[in-house]
Amino acid sequence: MQEELYIAFENYLNNEMTLEQKNAFENQLQNDEDFKKQFELYKETNSFLEVKFSKETSDFKENLKSISENHFANSTKKKSKVISLQSKWFAIAAMLVVFIGVWYLNQGTNPSYSDYNFHNEAHFVERSEGNPDLKAAQDYFNAKDYQKSSESFAKIDNLTNPEVQLFYAISLIETDKYSKAKILLENVSQGNSVYKEEAIWYLALSSLKQRKYDESKKYLKQITEDSEKYSSAQKLLNDLE
Secondary structure (H helix, E strand, O other): OOHHHHHHHHHHHHOOOOOOHHHEEEEEEEHHHHOOOOOOOOHHHHHHHHHHOOOOHHHHHHHHHHHHHHHHHHHHHHHOOOOOHHHHHHHHHHHHHHHHHHHHHHHHHHHHHHOOOOOOOOOOOOOOOHHHHHHHHHHHHHOOOOHHHHHHOOOOOOOOHHHHHHHHHHHHHOOOOHHHHHHHHHHHHOOOOOHHHHHHHHHHHHHOOOOOHHHHHHHOOOOOOOOHHHHHHHHHHHHOO
16 A cells, blocks of 8 residues: 555546445545545645646646556565655655746746737727628627637638738637738738737737747847837847846
């Protein structure tokens, strides 16, 4: 039981035990105070990771579980020196602490897209008369339903209006469709509309979201002092450098 503690905790939390195993596990929780404390500590750590991290946590836990299973299996086969329950648990806890520290360090290195994705509301049409798809795209965008917004934009024929292209591109960035967004934004940025530099700003934000930091800086440096995005661009540049 000592060697399979971590796997037992995982199996119990994931409801992967047989009824007999579950009853035995819960009986030990009630009668073994040390076992209960170890389990509660593990559960709290597990909950913390699930709240703070998403895919990284899942990948890390899978790797850790695989390492633990292999380690325990090899230890049993070789009949090596038995390591105490407490030592094994603190080894696992130490690995979790290292993971958390690395994650925080990485997060603090560069700014995040979510720090800058504050979008103006779209106001193309007042009523649904004329082009219901455009009205739907506008309303979904303002409701922050970017998936449905981008789907509505895609139904519009002859989409040549720079303002509409800009908001369509923003919806695409929000739904991680970067290549199509880039085509639209570059088209607007190469024109002479009032949305020219705003399109460059979103090219920079799209690169930021993809963690293409050098590319993002390249676009930010193209934004002129006359643009309303200039101060934001300078701040982001400063954060990136």
